Amino acid sequence: MTVTGWIIMILAVGGMTALLGWCIYKVVATPGSTAHLHSSADETPDVEED
Amino acid sequence: MNQQNGGKENWATRIGVILAVTGSAVGLGNFLRFPGQAAQYGGGVFIIPYVVAFLLLGLPIAWVEWSMGRFGGARGYNSAPGVFRAVCGKPWASYLGMLGPLIPVVIYMYYVFVEAWCLGYAWNYLSGDIQLGDEPEKYDSFFATFVGSGKDGAAFTADGTQALVFLAICFVLNFYLIYRGLNKGIEWFCKFAMPALVLCALVVLGRVLTLGTPNPDLPEQSLVNGLGYMWNPVHQAEHLAPGDKPIKALAQRSTVDAISGFDDSDGYLTFNIEDEPAFAWALEQAEWKPKQARQQQSQDTVGETGPTDQPPLAGRFVHDDSQAVLQINGGRAAFLGLVDNGDALMPHDVRDEAVEMLLTMIPVQAAIADRDERTLRGFDIQDADSFHAALTATGWKGRSDGLEGRFEHKKSRLILEVGARRAEISIPGFLQSLANPEMWLAAAGQIFFSLSVGFGIVITYASYVRRDDDVALSALTAASGNGFCEVALGGLITIPATFVFLGVTAVASPPGTFGMGFVALPSVFNQMGILGPVFGFLFFFLLFLAAITSSLSMLQPAIALFEEGLGIGRKASVAMLGFITFAGAMFIVYFSKDLLALDTVDFWVGNVCIYIMATVQVIIFGWVLGLKRGMEELDRGAEIRLPRFLGFLIKYVSPLYLLTIFALWLKTDLPTRVEAVADVEEGQMPVVALSLGLIAIVLIFFILIINRAVGRWNKQEAAQKEVSP
Numbered sequence: 001m002t003v004t005g006w007i008i009m010i011l012a013v014g015g016m017t018a019l020l021g022w023c024i025y026k027v028v029a030t031p032g033s034t035a036h037l038h039s040s041a042d043e044t045p046d047v048e049e050d
Numbered sequence: 051m052n053q054q055n056g057g058k059e060n061w062a063t064r065i066g067v068i069l070a071v072t073g074s075a076v077g078l079g080n081f082l083r084f085p086g087q088a089a090q091y092g093g094g095v096f097i098i099p100y101v102v103a104f105l106l107l108g109l110p111i112a113w114v115e116w117s118m119g120r121f122g123g124a125r126g127y128n129s130a131p132g133v134f135r136a137v138c139g140k141p142w143a144s145y146l147g148m149l150g151p152l153i154p155v156v157i158y159m160y161y162v163f164v165e166a167w168c169l170g171y172a173w174n175y176l177s178g179d180i181q182l183g184d185e186p187e188k189y190d191s192f193f194a195t196f197v198g199s200g201k202d203g204a205a206f207t208a209d210g211t212q213a214l215v216f217l218a219i220c221f222v223l224n225f226y227l228i229y230r231g232l233n234k235g236i237e238w239f240c241k242f243a244m245p246a247l248v249l250c251a252l253v254v255l256g257r258v259l260t261l262g263t264p265n266p267d268l269p270e271q272s273l274v275n276g277l278g279y280m281w282n283p284v285h286q287a288e289h290l291a292p293g294d295k296p297i298k299a300l301a302q303r304s305t306v307d308a309i310s311g312f313d314d315s316d317g318y319l320t321f322n323i324e325d326e327p328a329f330a331w332a333l334e335q336a337e338w339k340p341k342q343a344r345q346q347q348s349q350d351t352v353g354e355t356g357p358t359d360q361p362p363l364a365g366r367f368v369h370d371d372s373q374a375v376l377q378i379n380g381g382r383a384a385f386l387g388l389v390d391n392g393d394a395l396m397p398h399d400v401r402d403e404a405v406e407m408l409l410t411m412i413p414v415q416a417a418i419a420d421r422d423e424r425t426l427r428g429f430d431i432q433d434a435d436s437f438h439a440a441l442t443a444t445g446w447k448g449r450s451d452g453l454e455g456r457f458e459h460k461k462s463r464l465i466l467e468v469g470a471r472r473a474e475i476s477i478p479g480f481l482q483s484l485a486n487p488e489m490w491l492a493a494a495g496q497i498f499f500s501l502s503v504g505f506g507i508v509i510t511y512a513s514y515v516r517r518d519d520d521v522a523l524s525a526l527t528a529a530s531g532n533g534f535c536e537v538a539l540g541g542l543i544t545i546p547a548t549f550v551f552l553g554v555t556a557v558a559s560p561p562g563t564f565g566m567g568f569v570a571l572p573s574v575f576n577q578m579g580i581l582g583p584v585f586g587f588l589f590f591f592l593l594f595l596a597a598i599t600s601s602l603s604m605l606q607p608a609i610a611l612f613e614e615g616l617g618i619g620r621k622a623s624v625a626m627l628g629f630i631t632f633a634g635a636m637f638i639v640y641f642s643k644d645l646l647a648l649d650t651v652d653f654w655v656g657n658v659c660i661y662i663m664a665t666v667q668v669i670i671f672g673w674v675l676g677l678k679r680g681m682e683e684l685d686r687g688a689e690i691r692l693p694r695f696l697g698f699l700i701k702y703v704s705p706l707y708l709l710t711i712f713a714l715w716l717k718t719d720l721p722t723r724v725e726a727v728a729d730v731e732e733g734q735m736p737v738v739a740l741s742l743g744l745i746a747i748v749l750i751f752f753i754l755i756i757n758r759a760v761g762r763w764n765k766q767e768a769a770q771k772e773v774s775p
Binding site: 001002004005006008009012013016017019020023024026027030 | 064065093094095097101275277278281282283480523524527531534536537538541542689690
């Protein structure tokens with residue numbers, strides 16, 4: 001494996017992992033994000049209504 | 051509008067919707083297609099057009115779908131026809147969304163069958179039925195029997211029972227989950243399935259990254275070289291197995307003579323020959339003769355030099371009744387024609403074309419001005435290190451001592467001169483490889499198919515997001531989750547593992563997504579020792595999870611249309627969709643010979659239709675809804691600030707990019723596909739035409755449903771206006 005190969009692999013794998021990590025951090029850590037959460041009991045699918 | 055459920059259905063959690071969308075995107079393509087594409091186009095260099103396509107095409111379209119879906123959902127619509135009506139503000143716009151339910155439903159018809167293969171393989175690893183030894187042919191045969199690719203209707207014979215059982219299990223599981231509803235079915239399942247998928251992948255990845263060099267007799271088949279094959283910007287000669295003596299270069303400009311340019315007195319081409327007469331025929335068609343044989347031939351009677359007099363060859367040669375394929379370390383030639391006891395029945399012009407194909411597919415292109423000088427012998431090397439390095443880079447492993455003449459190595463060019471004779475070999479370097487338009491097309495296609503944009507699924511999923519909830523970050527998270535599975539997991543598992551155990555020949559010309567996944571990889575797991583079956587099970591189970599989270603998402607768009615368009619409940623919608631998809635799946639399963647029905651439907655719906663759908667979506671967003679309103683919609687509730695030039699990308703770059711790759715892609719594939727419609731073997735069913743008929747029937751069905759829905763929505767809107775004038 002060449003040096004360029006190592007660099008490309010590290011940048012590609014590291015970059016995609018870092019992007020996902022940052023996104024997950026933002027989703028979890030954003031203040032007020034929990035406001036979007038609610039119990040599934042609040043949203044009963046109509047399957048039970050039928 | 052969704053009056054039936056009163057618009058009550060919503061995602062329960064933020065994480066839930068992200069996992070559901072990511073699960074929809076992550077599929078077999080992440081673990082099988084992406085690595086195969088990257089390896090085919092030279093390894094690491096592929097990642098550049100891949101990233102560009104991700105940024106210019108994938109992400110913008112994903113944001114468009116999420117914001118349009120939420121826009122429609124806030125107005126009571128969950129299906130693509132309804133969302134398009136809401137966005138355009140015109141009843142007729144619903145018909146533009148006809149592909150929204152069609153694409154996922156038709157894809158589901160064959161995707162659930164592939165999902166059944168994954169589950170079946172995982173089960174066979176648990177039961178030990180797939181430990182078939184070291185012969186690759188047995189894995190090929192197992193796959194052919196399992197999926198019934200030998201003949202139509204094979205799945206309905208005793209041999210095909212297993213596939214049908216797993217198909218039934220998958221079908222029931224999918225419909226049970228979809229019947230449970232959005233958050234108690236899809237979301238609940240994805241919350242478990244996606245982490246489990248990543249966990250399985252990480253375990254398999256851990257094993258792959260600790261493979262080292264399992265066979266000391268084959269030191270070049272190491273993990274590092276396997277990673278190198280996947281990630282090096284261009285393929286290097288170090289990946290060749292010892293004993294392989296490839297002749298990559300020194301070809302004539304004339305295409306036919308190019309093959310005879312493969313010289314070698316030291317016996318360079320080494321092939322495993324299973325069918326010598328046919329192989330000799332193929333070589334003869336290629337006008338290839340080793341130097342020794344040529345010399346011998348000049349002395350002996352013409353024709354007496356048989357294939358056994360030739361030096362051993364390395365590579366792969368296969369043939370059937372209508373085609374012979376000669377493969378030389380990544381170079382590949384398909385000789386279309388009949389093989390009849392070694393007699394050539396191939397027209398001359400076809401042969402020339404086939405030979406040209408071999409030449410163009412060999413990674414290192416070469417040309418030599420003088421046709422009589424086809425060897426490197428006789429050169430005086432001034433720069434031995436560069437010369438040997440260049441030779442190694444071209445794959446040359448023959449003797450290079452005693453060479454005379456002039457050698458010049460300029461980056462990607464190798465120039466050899468003896469007197470008036472001059473040989474010039476071009477070695478595709480990083481920039482040269484990057485300039486390959488086919489690779490850019492392939493990368494764009496990979497991003498497009500992988501992110502599941504244009505399927506009509508994300509629009510429906512996003513319609514269940516609340517009006518002020520974020521979509522910008524959610525879309526980015528889902529896209530990056532898909533990218534992570536593709537690049538960080540798929541990119542480190544499939545090719546390196548296959549390379550380590552099966553060598554360069556197995557990865558140089560990947561045998562397609564199914565061949566790689568269901569034939570090559572089982573052979574790899576077999577060689578992993580006592581824990582091989584465990585890793586085999588984990589790998590196919592993760593493929594199954596990837597498949598079911600995708601197939602599940604394919605059902606919701608049609609369910610949404612039935613519910614809001616016909617005003618029927620979930621139970622009736624699920625029953626109706628179950629009948630339609632079951633009938634379609636049986637069609638695909640029955641016409642299993644060479645997987646022709648599956649392949650046809652995949653091309654026309656899984657490729658052509660999603661390009662059209664994505665283009666329609668981007669145009670509606672950028673040009674009908676308008677950039678100002680569109681960006682405002684995208685920014686509503688956004689937890690990340692999107693760059694302002696995104697609007698420009700969506701309005702101009704993405705449609706152009708889409709239309710360009712679509713046109714190029716059609717130019718490449720369409721003629722063959724159109725010809726295939728009329729290409730029916732005598733006594734066989736016109737499977738391609740029937741498959742197109744199936745698509746047409748489903749399309750007409752959805753147009754009728756949309757027609758009914760439009761009438762219903764018009765009445766509802768009129769009633770609302772009367773109530774609140």
